[in-house]
Amino acid sequence: MQNSCIPEKVAVVIPSYCVTAHILKVIERIGPEVSSIYLVDDHCPDGTGRFVQERCRDPRVKFIFNKINIGVGGSTLTGMRQAAEDGADIIVKIDGDGQMDPALIPSFVDIIKKGEADYSKGNRFFEPEGLSSMPLGRLIGNAGLSFMAKISTGYWHVLDPTNGYVAIHASLIDLLPLEKIAKRYFFESDLLFRLNILGGRVVDIPMHSYYADEVSQMKPHREIPRFAYAHLKNFAKRIFYNYFIRNFSVASLELVLGIVLMKFGLIFGLLHWGISEPASAGTVMVAGLPIIIGAQLLLAFLNFDIQSVPRTTLHLRLKASAKTLKPLRHWQNENDGEEFPRITGLR
Known part of the structure; x- marks a missing residue:
């Protein structure tokens, strides 16, 4: 504070x-x-x-x-x-x-x-x-x-x-x-x-x-x-x-898998709609199960996204980082701007 x-x-x-x-x-x-x-x-x-x-x-x-x-x-x-x-x-x-x-x-x-x-x-x-x-x-x-x-x-x-x-x-x-x-x-x-x-x-x-x-x-x-x-x-x-460039987490996988499974279930179900009367239990499961699992994965991703709202104050983090970097820059300047100080006496 x-x-x-x-x-x-x-x-x-x-x-x-x-x-x-x-x-x-x-x-x-x-x-x-x-x-x-x-x-x-x-x-x-x-x-x-x-x-x-x-x-x-x-x-x-x-x-x-x-x-x-x-x-x-x-x-x-x-x-x-x-x-x-x-x-x-x-x-x-x-x-x-x-x-x-x-x-x-x-x-x-x-x-x-x-x-x-x-x-x-x-x-x-x-x-x-x-x-x-x-x-x-x-x-x-x-x-x-x-x-x-x-x-x-x-x-x-x-x-x-x-x-x-x-x-x-x-x-x-x-x-x-x-x-x-x-x-x-x-x-x-x-x-x-x-x-x-x-x-x-x-x-x-x-x-x-x-x-x-x-x-x-x-x-x-x-x-x-x-x-x-x-x-x-x-x-x-x-x-x-946030989920593919800066970070890749379980939530990223939940999003991708959720979309893929939902899309597959919907397309499969629409393609087999009315082909057989009545539809076999296997056909229903192949269409329905990916939709259910995909929906659950997308809900899990949504919950993760809601919980990921920034909760720390950025300008204080920047201020703290500036204080940390200031002595580091001074130290680097004393060593001719090198990233690490030269170690003498060693060959």
């Missing part, structure tokens, strides 16, 4: 697009625990960045203007990269439309500061009372997306994957392939997938959202098919990386 006496530099990133009606109130409510605020104007037609520049006197606010519209994910990553380069320790992302309460920032930050998480994210499903204000369409859509995200990201314990209220330890920014992460509405889910590949620990933070007169730019009929395809692709990548 990190020493809580050491001050952490906290930065907030606000990707902004057509939020002039709410942005000033959002900035006003950000507390003194935040040392810098990065407002990223995503080539906004309403000129959100200029609007804030003319009216806001908070010295913490820094402005980034995108030359073209790159989406909420792209703007968030731009702000996070700049915050990390400026020396931030923990970076929080909130939206500028007033749906996210800035008073919750300490909750998102403290769990990372204490070394209990690498990445904290909001969860609007934690308390049933908080769902009463959520439109029914969003509620149903988020429930379906949560299930798909569990499968694709490997974080089976988290809900509300599209929640944009997040915080991350800045040391992970250099490890993430920022150029590969989705730049628009799939950003949060894709970031979770990338964090799982790294082995980062993710924790949900209970929260409520506030829905007023803001207008969502998302078009569900266009985005849902894209989300489904992207989740399927990330699931295949995660399984390949």
Whole structure:
């Protein structure tokens, strides 16, 4: 666990697009625990960045203007990269439309500061009372997306994957392939997938959202098919990386054998369907037994995958590794950079 006496530099990133009606109130409510605020104007037609520049006197606010519209994910990553380069320790992302309460920032930050998480994210499903204000369409859509995200990201314990209220330890920014992460509405889910590949620990933070007169730019009929395809692709990548490239275990064998046996049983059964009346006991067993065994193997693999959620904090492991490597590098430098010191007196 990190020493809580050491001050952490906290930065907030606000990707902004057509939020002039709410942005000033959002900035006003950000507390003194935040040392810098990065407002990223995503080539906004309403000129959100200029609007804030003319009216806001908070010295913490820094402005980034995108030359073209790159989406909420792209703007968030731009702000996070700049915050990390400026020396931030923990970076929080909130939206500028007033749906996210800035008073919750300490909750998102403290769990990372204490070394209990690498990445904290909001969860609007934690308390049933908080769902009463959520439109029914969003509620149903988020429930379906949560299930798909569990499968694709490997974080089976988290809900509300599209929640944009997040915080991350800045040391992970250099490890993430920022150029590969989705730049628009799939950003949060894709970031979770990338964090799982790294082995980062993710924790949900209970929260409520506030829905007023803001207008969502998302078009569900266009985005849902894209989300489904992207989740399927990330699931295949995660399984390949975690179970066949980085590691090969009993779970890998269970997955392969389960798929092979299920496929064989189904194909054999379909090919012999209706050929003989009635089907012989042997035919039924040859088709049915591989399906049963295959299903059991796939369930065993699923249980292993659920239990494999990252449980240790990556940024603390990185810090410990840096402390270990520092004397090793010094030792190597003293020996002219050789991997091992020269042994004299021996022939």
